[in-house]
Amino acid sequence: MAKESFGKYIRRLREVNNLPLRKVAAQLDIDTSTLSKVERGKRPISIDYLKPLSEILKTDCKELQVRFLEDSINANYGKLEYLIDGLNEVINQLKEKK
């Protein structure tokens, strides 16, 4: 079964924390409607909001990034035939680089 999307994930967290869109959006300094669209998958979130969002939603920053990447990579590179191989290679490069 397919994993919960990024949007549904952050909506769920927001509801768990009993926060209205209004408050979360204000803390991120974006418009309520923008956040609403992100939650419903109508548009991607910008990468810079991930860190603050994880704090606002009191969630693991890593988990949030991982979920973001799942959506984003699939949207951007889903067409590629050799995506898995490419990702593995990228990981190898990144590990060497440290």
Added chain:
Amino acid sequence: MAKESFGKYIRRLREVNNLPLRKVAAQLDIDTSTLSKVERGKRPISIDYLKPLSEILKTDCKELQVRFLEDSINANYGKLEYLIDGLNEVINQLKEKK
């Protein structure tokens, strides 16, 4: 040491094949100067050109995709703290999905 960039890679292949920018660009149906910029890393290549490009340059389509991903993922997600973890997770998801 850092790996050869995507641009340098396709330039090298083009030169090995003794093809001018003009010919490769024409086959891709893009402007010569666009391809020139891609080769010099002044702009990204659009994903749709990868397959035809691999044919024109007589190279392994997989290798080309992998090199493209290295550049592209680094450019788009390089900032993320947990990039490696995220990529691993994405790979797991993709493997399950098949």
Added chain:
DNA sequence: TATAACTTTGACAAAGTTGTCCAAAAAGTT
């Protein structure tokens, strides 16, 4: 039901991207 708070929708502006065109620069040839 009336009211207030929350959420969604779509038109819009600003900024960023993608690719073209053409002139200038560089490299190769005779």
Added chain:
DNA sequence: AACTTTTTGGACAACTTTGTCAAAGTTATA
């Protein structure tokens, strides 16, 4: 050196993306 071919640079138009605003729709509650 003159000529031809290849490559580069930058201004431009078309398109896409990112986020805002305000009005309309929903939901919760008194």
